[in-house]
Amino acid sequence: MDHKEVFELLPAYLDQELGLSDAIAVERHLGNCSECQHELDLQSGVTAQLKKDVAYFKAPTHLAHRIKVALPGERSPSTRFKNWNFNWLNAGAVMVTLLAVVWSGTLYLSLPSAQERLTEELVSSHVRSLQVNHLSDVVSSDRHTVKPWFNGKLDFSPTVVDLAPQGFPLVGGRLDYLDGRSVAVLVYRHNQHPINLYNWPSTDRDAAPQVQNRQGYHLVRWVGGGMEYWAVSDLATDDLESFVGTLRSQG
C-alpha cells in the first residue's frame, strides 16, 4: 500500500472502519511516515474535541408531545377507516350487530299491526256474540226502537237503518267493546246468517269498502261521514258486499 492510498484511508483507520489486513498495512506505513502521522493526529484531535466539547442538541421536552398530537391517530376518523382492516374481533362484532338487527326485524314483523289486531278482535267479538247467545241487547226490527236504545250508552249516535225490503232485516242492537272503546253493533240477518255491523266515530279519511277473510268469516271495512264501519258475517262475500252496498246507498 503506497503513501497516497494510506493517506486517503486515514479517516477510516481512525474510525476503525478498516478491515484487519488494511488496518495492519496502514499501521505499518504510519510507523515511518511523519506526514501521515501528522494528518492522523490532526484528525483525531478534531474528533476528540468535537466529541468532548460540541453541543449535542437534545429535543425540547414539548416536541414529543407536539408530534404525538400531530400524528393522525384515533382522532381522525378518515384515517381510522382507511386503516380498518379485517380482524376476527371486528367480524364478530359485525355478526352480532347483524343478528340483532335481523332478530328485532323479525320480531317487529311478527308483531300484529293495529289493523290486524282490530280485525282479530272483531272476529272474536263476532264469534262470541253467536256463542253465548248475546247477539242483541235490544231485540227489535224497528230502527226507532233500536236507535234510541243507544242514547246514553255511547258518546255518539250510530246510524241505524232497516234494510228488510232489501233482504237484510234489522234484528237488534248491542254494545260491544273494541280497540279500547265502546262501539255500537247493529245486528242484521240474511237467510239466517247473522251480520254484525260495528260502527264508531273515526278520524280516518273516508275509505271505500275492503273485504278481508279471517277464519272463514268475511269482514268489510269502510269509513264514511266520520264513522268507521265493519260488517262481519259468515255470509258469502258477494252477499256481504251487496249488504254493504245497500247500507251505504241508504245511509
Add this chain to the structure above:
Amino acid sequence: MSASTKEQRFQTMMLPHLDSAFNLARWLARSHQDAEDIVQEAYLRAFKFFDSFHGEDGRAWLLGIVRNTFYTWYQQNKAQARNTQFEEELHSVQIEDAAAVQYADNNPEALLIQKDSQRQLHKALEALSVEFREVMVMRELEDLSYKQIAGIIGIPIGTVMSRLGRGRKQLAEILVTTNRVHDGS
C-alpha cells in the same frame, strides 16, 4: 393492524430517536425553531411511510427522513436561500473569510465569549458547508457507521470517508485560524 396499534408501534420504535433526529436537524438548519418544525414534519412523513419500514435500523431510517425533510425545507425556504449564498461566499474563500466574519462583528464581549473553545468549535462546525457538516454530525455526534451514513445520504462508503477527512481538516483549519486571529489581536 388497526390505526391505533400502528400509532403505538410507531411511537414505541421512533420516539426514542427523537434526540438524534433533533440534533441532526438542529445542526443542519442551524436554528432551534426550524429544527423543531423539520423534526415534526419528518415524524409525520415517517408515520406515513411506516408500513414500508421493516424494522432493521429505526434510527438510520428516521435520520434519512429527517435529512430529506431538511433538504426540502432548505430549498423551499426563501430566507434560507440567502443564507446559502452567504454560506457559499463563506466557503469559497474559506478560512480567512470565516475568520473575518467572526472578526468583523467582534466587540469586547463577543471576543470574550469567543475565547471559549466550545463557542469556537460550535461556530466552526456551523460554518462548514452542509455536505461536510452532515457527515461530521452523523459520525462524531451520532456515532453512525460509514455504512449507515452512506445509506442515509445515498453515497458510496468511500465518499463518506473522504468527506469526513476533508471536513475534519477544514474544521481544524478554521479553529487554528480563529485562534491565530484572536491571539494576534
